[in-house]
Amino acid sequence: MTRFTMILATLMVAATPIAAPVAAKPAANADHSVGAQYDTTHVYVPEAQFDAFVASFVATFGGKTSKQGEFQVTPTLSLTKSQLALTPVGTVSVFGFKTPIPYPFGDERTGYLVSDMDAAVASAVKHGAVRRIATFPDPIGRDAVVQWAGGVNMQLYWHTTKPSYAALTTVPENRIYLTSDAADTFIHDWTGFAHGRIVSDDRAAKGEEIGQPGKTIRRVAIESGYGRMTVFVSDGQLPWPYGRDVTGYEVADLDATLVKASAAGVETLVAAKAVAGRLSAMLRFPGGYIAKVHGMAAK
Structure with missing residues (x-):
């Protein structure tokens, strides 16, 4: 190969467009669910009937209850009795407010435990939900209330200390x-x-x-x-x-x-x-x- 041919070949290689690097495919949206035993139906009852409801629910379905307490579970000033009824067929979060119930609480039908609060809320919004209330701290973690098409309201929650509940016998x-x-x-x-x-x-x-x-x-x-x-x-x-x-x-x-x-x-x-x-x-x-x-x- 002559010196001229070598120079020409080098120039041709240099002039060949370099393929752009293949962009990495975005990762699939993460699944932030934790398990059906951590999904609770939110039940609001008059304070005077709080104990009667909890007792009747456990008597009907079996299971046990968490310790009852009084907490501020909303970002604005309020006070409610609160307790979990954990049964083999599903869990309920029971609220008996001692004060007026702040907006928009009482409209959410369920609470879903998520593995990453901020990511889960961002994913919900990306998939069409709107935040009825922005993420806020509660006594044991963080929460947000979102609404889906048709007015389906639910609460997403995350615990500072991950809870550990037994698997359900049947999923509600x-x-x-x-x-x-x-x-x-x-x-x-x-x-x-x-x-x-x-x-x-x-x-x-x-x-x-x-x-x-x-x-x-x-x-x-x-x-x-x-x-x-x-x-x-x-x-x-x-x-x-x-x-x-x-x-x-x-x-x-x-x-x-x-x-x-x-x-x-x-x-x-x-x-x-x-x-x-x-x-x-x-x-x-x-x-x-x-x-x-x-x-x-x-x-």
Whole structure:
């Protein structure tokens, strides 16, 4: 190779465009859930009925309670009785305010423990939620209240010292009632945030399941690290008490559970009936908390 050829080859190499480095693909959105046993239904009851509710809930479902205390759990001045009822079929956070309840508390249906508070809130906002109240400290950690499409309010919380609760025997379902105006948006946003999996999407479910015999509704079942969720999509014309039930609890023996509930002062609002492959009833506990209870229907 002549000296001229070598120089020409060198110039050609130098003139060849250098490929830009391949940009690293952004990491998948992190899943900030911790476990279904840490997801609690928030139950607000009159202070005078606080003890009666807690006692009736544990008598109905079994389990135990945390130590009762009085705390300021909101960022503004307030005081409430507070206690956990931890049962094999789901946990409730019970509040009996001794002062007026500050806005926007009382509207959130559930509290979800997250592994990273700031990241979880940022992810929720990225996936369509809006903050009803910015992150604030509480006596044992940090909290925020967010709202999803259709007005679904929930609290995200993080503990300074990570709690340790036993796994649940059965995972309760968060029961969401929406119209078609918001349903698809909510389902898209929630599954994106929660890394949720749509287990079933029945667009021809029987309306009698939510007190609308003769009508057809859509029922979507979703599972994630935050537990189970069932979204009912209808015209919203629901008779009492449907739509007031926030959580559905699965029990091994519904008849036995209803006997225990009655003995504990719990009222049966809707008698047990077989719908959608399971036997279900609607209960109202002292203090006004309404819940769905179900077991598998006999084959």
